[in-house]
Amino acid sequence: MSGAAAAVDIGLERRTAPRPVEELDSVVIRFVGDSGDGMQLTGNEFSRAIAKAGHDFATHPDYPSEIRAPTGTLFGVSGYQIQFASRQVFTSGDAPDVLVAMNPAALKTNLSDVKNGGTIIANSGAFTDNSLAKAGYAANPLKDGSLGNYRVYEIDISGLTALALKDSGLSKKDVGRCKNYYALGLMLSLYSRPLDKEEGDVRKKFAKKPELAEANVLALRAGYAYVEATEMFITSYRVRAADIRAGTYRSLTGNHATALGFVAASELSGVPLFLGSYPITPATDILHELAALKHFNVTTFQAEDEIAGICSAIGASYGGVLGMTTTSGPGMALKTEALGLAVMLELPLVIVNVQRGGPSTGLPTKIEQSDLLQAIYGRNGECPLPVIAANSPSDCFDCAMEAFRIAVKYMTPVILLTDGGIGNAAEPWRIPDPASLPRLEVKFRTDTEDYQAYARDANLARSWVRPGTPGLEHRVGGLEKDFLTGNISQDPLNHQRMVDVRAAKVAGIARDIPPTRVEGPAQGDLLIVGWGSTYGSIVQAREQAVAEGHAVAHVHCVTSTRSRRTSATSSSATRRCWCRK
């Protein structure tokens, strides 16, 4: 499908306005404002409009860890970045082409990121003496010539929103809250997106508050009309639709995708799902999503602490349901002892670590991929378990299902690493047909003949027995067990056997994973080895390097089954890495 044809197919029409339209390959836009300015909403709405135009996109919400920092302060700035393109998009982009700054603090904290020669749309109405002082500006940067390297558009978004809503009867405060829709209108117009779809969405979103819905629609229209009516913008921009695989899509964040993957695992196996979790940024959204799905076989338990989160999940798994827990770095540290217990008990369990910056409390709302070694090695004793890392928001869905597939097949805890970047970021997700998803086979043992609690199958997995099964009463625990019966054993040779078999079981999972795939030339200047959410950045970097004539290849690790005792390690890439397109 050619780009031009795609543009027609999705109903994108050339504007009738005389303003020329400039074709772009990709655009990076960052919306920044006070944490109360609604920038996350603006960014989200803009992404949806862009998605519907047939673009691929990736987003990066960046918000302060304070819930509502004092107005106008540097630390209260909240941002939302989106990259969309006429090709596949792997990251939310580096330097923004366009910065929409709703106040001086937002400009100050983000200016250095903006591409040289980039566009700044500044809400000049918010550049008051007071807010300039709060942001630490001695002089107004819009007036003192310091922004000479950028194309600056000063628009009094605050004032124009108020003007558009002067007859709305809303309070000054409520009027102020509509300015994000004004900004959205500006950007939709500038990027040649139709308004009518968005109006419908606003009315739906504010269905319970019709007066706010109407006000937001008015603000949206006013912003949209501003671009059309003024001579300020010489051109509008258009990004051609990407050549995206046919199908029905929705925008999905990684945390949401993770939750959906777990529900799918439960439905496809017919085994209920149990989440024991303690709230922690940036993982809590998974708890929120699952808590709202009680019409499925999903139980959520907000535990008293991180330890109880994983322990309740272990109890649930012992009870014969899919037990799981969600957390982030510091919580992961607290769960360590219980993880060791789960390895010893050989029960299926999934632990999601939505990583954030560390060490300690670190940077709760910022992104880092620094818990890999903790995941692989961070327990006492020889304590191997498989670790899976997701590449992208939508990959979280597949990884969540894969985590339970491995957990159940091998009777082992599995750590799933995602991070705040892909957890909060959204991208288009091609909605799968549930019938096309792999079944998840779960067998509970009921046969009492020759039952031994630690007897193993060909995969070295012991059997899963639900309490309530007559004749299979048995005890498990954290003390070392006899190789066969599972009774307590302190025998050194038995211990060696158990250490070996636990390692062999986990190492054997590698047989179940497709071989590592190298993207790029078989020989060349550089091989980039990556894992997890760095995938998009590496792909993009490799593409740039290849375009510049370098021979660069990329291998991406998704599952680690390494243990300290086996040299047969395998960090293997799965099919998922390259299947998005």
Added chain:
Amino acid sequence: MNAAATLTKKDFETDQDVRWCPGCGDYAVLAQVQKLMPTLGIPRENFAFISGIGCSSRFPYYMETYGMHSIHGRAPAIASGLKLARPELSVWVVTGDGDALAIGGNHFIHAMRRNIGLKIVLLNNGIYGLTKGQYSPTSLLGMKTKSTPQGSIDRPFSPVALALGAGATFVARTVDSDLAHMAGVLKRAAEHQGTAFVEIYQNCIVFNDGAYDAITDKSMRDDTRLMLEHGKPLLYGKERNKGIRLRGMEPEAVTLGENDVTESDLLVHDEAAEHGGLAFLLSQFDVPTLPVPLGVFRDVSAPSYEEMNNELHADARERRGRGDLASLFSSGDTWTIV
């Protein structure tokens, strides 16, 4: 025929050697629990015993039921997950004063707060036995142990008071040497809906021997313990002539017949009192000034956590219908690329 009806104590004994010290109070508790199980009308496979770490936590290995010997202090959390996942099971937690009150204090109080259907049996010996003799959260002030050579400066707390403070709906206390009393209390706990907490005074023959002599020694126990009976006046003593009277908010020990005290002046025990004030007052009694209460301090009815959780699920299904993956996947805003 119901298989549960034909079970005997023997059906609940495992082939594992019991490895407590000879003379340990834990043996008596194990025997009583094994005796109780067949009387409850529950199939053996529907019991699960979950423990943490410590001498008492070896308990599950000796029960021919489902069981888990888990990690230190976490048994209530593990048992909570099991009970929520499988509400039809009878889930028991066996713990000790270090396991439940020190390292596991948080899980202990939150289980009570939620009123989740666990039977929590705390074997309180006032000492760390398995690590060979350090003071515990229930050791007396001034007690000399290996970690307190000059005497403990940690103030102990009462497990019963803690459970009451956490909102427990069933709280009782018994003692390892009074088998009949222990059997009665455990039976009541087994039948309670929601969290049932039983503290058992248990003698550690090696590291804290004689800790409960004051209330177990036959020569004096009638004068040092107060057997709680619902609806009955608080009477005790060899001659059943001593009692507890309230002066304002202060309890005092009185003797019937002295200073015109009659039985009608005495406090009457009420397990089911709406607020736990009386139970808390009783939890503060201790020798030598007041007798030590044994029996059920509190037994009130409240919806259990698992019942409420089941209702949430039923309600969600009634409102939204049984969840369907296809509609879940495509909920929200979608678009189609052709």
